[in-house]
Amino acid sequence: MKKVLKIMSVLLAVAVVAVSFAACSDSTDDASNTNGGADTQAVKVIDINLSDEEYAFGVDKNQPELMEEANALIAEIKADGTLDEICNRYFGGGTPVGVTSAALDTSKDQLVVATNAEFEPFEYKSGDTFYGIDMEIAQLLADRLGKELVIQDMNFDAVVLSVQQQQCDIAMAGLTVSEERAQQVDFTESYYEASQKLIVRGDDTTFDACTDKASVDAILNGLDSSVKIGGQNGTTGQSYVQGSEDLGFAGLQAQFVGYQSGSLAVNDLINGNVDYVIIDAAPAEAIVSSINAVN
Template sequence: MKHQLKMASLASCIALGMGTASVARADDPKLDVVTDPSFVPFEMMDQETGEMVGFDMDIISEVAERAGFEYNLETMDFNGIIPAIQTGNVDIAIAGVTITEERAEIVDFSDPYYDSGLRILVSADDDSVEEVEDLKGKKIGTKVGSTSYDYLEEHLGDEADITPYPGSSDMYMALLGGSVDAVFYDAPNVGYFSQTRGEGRVKVVGPLYEGQQYGIVLVKGSEWVEPVNEALAEMKEDGTYDDIHAKWFGSASDE
């Protein structure tokens, strides 16, 4: 409810802020943008309208207006996003994608637009886990193709039963159903689930692991890297980014 009130109360503010952006022209190019439909609250399907909404959706809409392009939005499983950009099947991706050296070898990233990390989620009555080391011998759910999966493989390897799921909702349902003992994934997504569908049933434990930054993904050598970066910089300078952040996460002091 608190989240919904924030969205409603700040909607007009966001609209006013976006009104200052450059308006897309009829001759603006139309790019193919892809996202992962299950990474709430960054991107998710509005069940009433059938449209994708979320923090990333507001960011890319504003970036497109300022950078001077229109776009077709597509969705796919997270695991297919980097390959789709690498092969040029789509032009841009925004899906809470962590900037890594390995990924940067095959795709281009914008400047960072969100600071994140990894967190542990367990059942509300589970007091046996306080850090990653406590996950040894347990069943852990995470997401296919994610940095959280890579982290678990590197730090626990064969010492835990690691199950990568295609969607974040799948791993959360596995935790609620008892198929896994814990979930290890991106902090904002884990936190959002714990305060919404998982409220009273799960809890976030332990420190923030691997400070990470999300970037907008573009085809290697894309001409749109600079315009996208300029748009992001303008948004942060004029307060539009802060308005969008407050709409979905609250102000920095509320986090």
């Protein structure tokens, strides 16, 4: 009887150990399924400025009165806080104000603005309505002049040319001031300080240890021609990669791949068709935030 009891005790102990082991295994599996790793963002911005730039509006050289009024408006909205209020609607969680374009009609007194509505938060569209810092200022300028506002949406690299050719009165498209562009249009006073930033895939750690522009530049300057960097055609990002004496960029060995918009470049980054993207800082943040929200 004692032997039977002893055997039963041993079997019971083995069963308890087996159950305990099974429970531990289930717990480990559950933990593995639950904590298999934090979700990685699709893309991320390296938060280091690669340049220092100024945005201004480009006015038809044959319209000095328009230049005078545009500069007066810029000075006024800087002084009375209106510019800060507009920027806060896009950077501070405010509510953007939509702007509607009239149809172009040469028989009417109109202010014709050239833009590229692929550059959030400065200009973008939802349906037929324009939004953005530049677009709200465009409406203020038209109101000041007592004119009907017409917004001509086009590829970015056509914006300045359209004003030079007098197809439009003023370019309002997040334009970086440069000597080359100043040969085509007259620039107003600056209204915004900008910079270029680098976008990488979310799992790319190449630049994670960088603390300043010099450390980012050191890596970028070490890239060879097999590396592809995307950006929007005609923008400062293209000049940064390809080089520009005007803007003081030495250029990189990496290839530049041009797109009609920064968002197309970032989507190609996600798809693995380019290695990095360089675009203006504010649009970079807007694009990355939008893409990560749905990925």
